[in-house]
Amino acid sequence: MMRRFRPTFLIAAAAATVVGTPARAQSSAGGSDVPCAVPMSWTVAGIDRRFDLSTESAARALRDAGRLWERAVGSDLFRFDADAGSPLFFEYDERQAGVEERREREQEVERERRDIEAGRTRLDEASRRYESAGARYERGLAEYDRAVQAYNDDVRRWSREREVPPSVQSDLDRRRDELDRTLRALDDGRRDLRRLADSIQKDVDAFNERVDALADQNAALARDFPGSTAESGTYDEIVSRSNGRLVSVSRRIRIFRFSSHDDLVMVLAHELGHALGLGHARDDGAVMSAIIAPSASVIPSGTVTPMDVRMLSARCPRLGGRVQHRIDPRDRIREVQLRGTM
Numbered sequence: 001m002m003r004r005f006r007p008t009f010l011i012a013a014a015a016a017t018v019v020g021t022p023a024r025a026q027s028s029a030g031g032s033d034v035p036c037a038v039p040m041s042w043t044v045a046g047i048d049r050r051f052d053l054s055t056e057s058a059a060r061a062l063r064d065a066g067r068l069w070e071r072a073v074g075s076d077l078f079r080f081d082a083d084a085g086s087p088l089f090f091e092y093d094e095r096q097a098g099v100e101e102r103r104e105r106e107q108e109v110e111r112e113r114r115d116i117e118a119g120r121t122r123l124d125e126a127s128r129r130y131e132s133a134g135a136r137y138e139r140g141l142a143e144y145d146r147a148v149q150a151y152n153d154d155v156r157r158w159s160r161e162r163e164v165p166p167s168v169q170s171d172l173d174r175r176r177d178e179l180d181r182t183l184r185a186l187d188d189g190r191r192d193l194r195r196l197a198d199s200i201q202k203d204v205d206a207f208n209e210r211v212d213a214l215a216d217q218n219a220a221l222a223r224d225f226p227g228s229t230a231e232s233g234t235y236d237e238i239v240s241r242s243n244g245r246l247v248s249v250s251r252r253i254r255i256f257r258f259s260s261h262d263d264l265v266m267v268l269a270h271e272l273g274h275a276l277g278l279g280h281a282r283d284d285g286a287v288m289s290a291i292i293a294p295s296a297s298v299i300p301s302g303t304v305t306p307m308d309v310r311m312l313s314a315r316c317p318r319l320g321g322r323v324q325h326r327i328d329p330r331d332r333i334r335e336v337q338l339r340g341t342m
């Protein structure tokens, strides 16, 4: 349509189509307008220093992400160079800050959980001590009952006699004193048991309160950091055309949040997938699923899935040489239908 030749790149760039609105808001048009342009070069171009991430680690994650695709299709797709290629930026904002805050809160909850578990062990021990002290008390009580029974029998027997010998009388007196002492000791024992039970009960109540508080903390954590809302990265490109002819394409990946190396690899694999020309997959576990990092602690499948590969070989048939043998023809038909409705 545009008849006039635009001589300079700058003007062409001004007339460029910007593809790649924020990744998570992307429709099926999320993939590159200049797809399958392999080998595609990428380089780590900038890392906000607030990320706890070295250039080497970032480059390693980028390579790992690229290899996920390359292994799946069996051919070279990317080049990773220290100072050439499309740029990868790490831009720090509240999203990564949120990841870090969540991690800290999770660690706090975990410490409390362990502390509570240790408390549970102590309570179990205390309650075992109480059980065995109670059993000792019961045995002492039964023994006392038998001794009282025997004493009473003897007293009744001697009371039928005309006369009680002094030695028997003093023996009965001695046994009676002994029984009184035993009863006092049993009373003391019962009071000790009651005190022990009260103190264990207090500990149990405090323990239960902590368990409840931990459940609240967990709920608050889930409430304050709902997964899948924060965008992890974006792929953008500027395509310049002149007279319908491609003049240039400049690509860029920006990463905003990740919780671990593995998480970062998956986020990067997702954005590289957009760069290859792929939109979003409908499978939740797929690399190209719109929800790639549902939460800081959950890592998706960790690999390129058959769904991703089917998408890639549909978009870039010449990349799928080895892949096509693996694809069930019925899946291909279904894939075509899916793409049509996306």
Ligand SMILES: [Zn+2]
Pocket: 023, 024, 026, 030, 270, 274, 280, 289, 290
């Ligand atoms: Zn995306």
